[in-house]
Amino acid sequence: MIIRLFFCLGLWLLSLLSQAQTDLKVSDNQRFLTYQDGKPFFYLGDTAWELFHRLNREESRKYLKNRADKGFTVIQAVILAEHDGLRTPNAYGEIPLRNEDPAQPNEAYFQHVDAVINQARDLGLHMAVLPTWGDKINKDKWGIGPEVFTEEKAYQYGKYLGNRYKKYTNLIWVIGGDRNPRKDSKDVDIWRALAKGITEGVGGKDKALMTFHPQTRSSQWFHQDDWLDFNMFQTGHCMDIKVWEHIAKDYALQPAKPTMDGEPVYEEIPICFDLKNGYVKYYEVRRRAYLSLFAGAHGFTYGCNNIWQMYVPGQKAYVEPSKPWYESLDLPGAGEMKYVRKLMESRPYLDRIPDQSFIVSTNSDDYKQHIQSTRGKNYAFIYSGSGLPFELKLGILSGKKIKASWYNPRTGKAEVLGTFANEKTRTFTPPSTGEDQDWILVIDDASAKFKTL
Numbered sequence: 001m002i003i004r005l006f007f008c009l010g011l012w013l014l015s016l017l018s019q020a021q022t023d024l025k026v027s028d029n030q031r032f033l034t035y036q037d038g039k040p041f042f043y044l045g046d047t048a049w050e051l052f053h054r055l056n057r058e059e060s061r062k063y064l065k066n067r068a069d070k071g072f073t074v075i076q077a078v079i080l081a082e083h084d085g086l087r088t089p090n091a092y093g094e095i096p097l098r099n100e101d102p103a104q105p106n107e108a109y110f111q112h113v114d115a116v117i118n119q120a121r122d123l124g125l126h127m128a129v130l131p132t133w134g135d136k137i138n139k140d141k142w143g144i145g146p147e148v149f150t151e152e153k154a155y156q157y158g159k160y161l162g163n164r165y166k167k168y169t170n171l172i173w174v175i176g177g178d179r180n181p182r183k184d185s186k187d188v189d190i191w192r193a194l195a196k197g198i199t200e201g202v203g204g205k206d207k208a209l210m211t212f213h214p215q216t217r218s219s220q221w222f223h224q225d226d227w228l229d230f231n232m233f234q235t236g237h238c239m240d241i242k243v244w245e246h247i248a249k250d251y252a253l254q255p256a257k258p259t260m261d262g263e264p265v266y267e268e269i270p271i272c273f274d275l276k277n278g279y280v281k282y283y284e285v286r287r288r289a290y291l292s293l294f295a296g297a298h299g300f301t302y303g304c305n306n307i308w309q310m311y312v313p314g315q316k317a318y319v320e321p322s323k324p325w326y327e328s329l330d331l332p333g334a335g336e337m338k339y340v341r342k343l344m345e346s347r348p349y350l351d352r353i354p355d356q357s358f359i360v361s362t363n364s365d366d367y368k369q370h371i372q373s374t375r376g377k378n379y380a381f382i383y384s385g386s387g388l389p390f391e392l393k394l395g396i397l398s399g400k401k402i403k404a405s406w407y408n409p410r411t412g413k414a415e416v417l418g419t420f421a422n423e424k425t426r427t428f429t430p431p432s433t434g435e436d437q438d439w440i441l442v443i444d445d446a447s448a449k450f451k452t453l
């Protein structure tokens with residue numbers, strides 16, 4: 001009798017595991033991500049596209065531990081990788097598909113993928129998993145490919161993945177892979193078939209959180225699709241990008257869906273892929289983060305040119321790296337992302353909206369000088385990209401008085417400026433100016449008694 005009881009209990013537990021759903025969902029106001037219990041989730045991602053393909057398990061553990069310690073919450077990686085991912089074996093000599101057929105997955109390769117996802121889960125990290133890089137569907141402009149997907153193959157592969165990983169609650173599915181669907185092609189249908197397969201494999205729409213990684217904006221093709229839970233866009237690796245305009249386009253769409261920059265400019269990547277322009281500095285990555293978040297993004301993805309391709313000397317590099325991946329883990333831009341998260345989680349999270357009505361002074365369209373504002377009901381953050389002064393209209397927040405402080409994005413520390421009447425207008429001058437001297441003004445309803453950062 002006791003043996004039978006334990007046997008039945010075991011079957012029940014296995015049933016629960018097989019029906020596990022993602023531990024994340026879209027917030028009730030459709031602007032953010034939360035845990036299933038409603039607790040806010042801040043998507044702070046890192047691009048590790050070649051993680052499954054190039055690193056062994058000891059190396060992946062080192063990388064993931066570093067990112068967890070820095071406060072990252074999501075790791076973005078690709079199963080069928082860009083760097084000749086179908087023909088060049090992984091660190092254990094395995095390729096992902098037999099006969100380059102998505103309907104014939106190689107179990108040994110996927111056991112390694114399993115192990116890395118388990119490592120991430122044990123460290124409290126979510127994995128944003130791309131089933132394939134886009135060149136396996138469309139290699140017209142660049143990429144090795146080969147193009148191996150039809151609608152049927154995409155559906156079969158997606159259902160295999162969904163069924164294999166349905167027990168994991170720390171997954172976010174990312175359809176697409178740095179490609180826009182081609183006109184007059186089956187690309188859109190193939191991507192949709194992949195999403196359908198995953199959805200059926202995991203056991204239903206409520207058990208998968210899903211987005212699409214494009215060259216431009218996912219909303220251009222898939223905003224009305226039920227499987228697309230949140231939008232992702234890419235601002236890429238040139239500098240003069242008005243990221244707030246990208247977000248505004250998605251933010252205005254109906255039905256409302258969260259949006260974010262899933263591939264912004266990378267730290268230490270040649271600007272516009274040209275070494276003549278020099279490498280991107282850490283403060284440019286930081287600037288892109290605050291501008292996009294304050295404009296209404298629910299999260300942000302950091303990237304490093306040396307890390308996304310997991311470069312080591314002697315390997316083929318697709319975009320000229322400056323050093324090996326393992327010497328790039330502690331670059332300043334990556335370290336400063338924890339201060340981004342610290343600020344965003346320091347105030348009530350789910351009522352935050354972009355609000356430029358604070359800005360009275362003439363605002364620049366130059367991304368280095370642009371002033372961007374976001375607020376909740378009783379607080380606001382105003383970003384000055386180069387430390388330039390700005391005039392604010394007060395009285396928008398609750399409370400008779402406001403407490404103001406300057407948050408330093410280089411240190412994660414704030415200095416109290418003072419308490420002021422919450423009325424009329426007032427000019428605020430950051431402590432310093434310069435190309436890497438960005439500042440955030442934090443203003444709070446004084447009666448809310450928020451802690452100084």
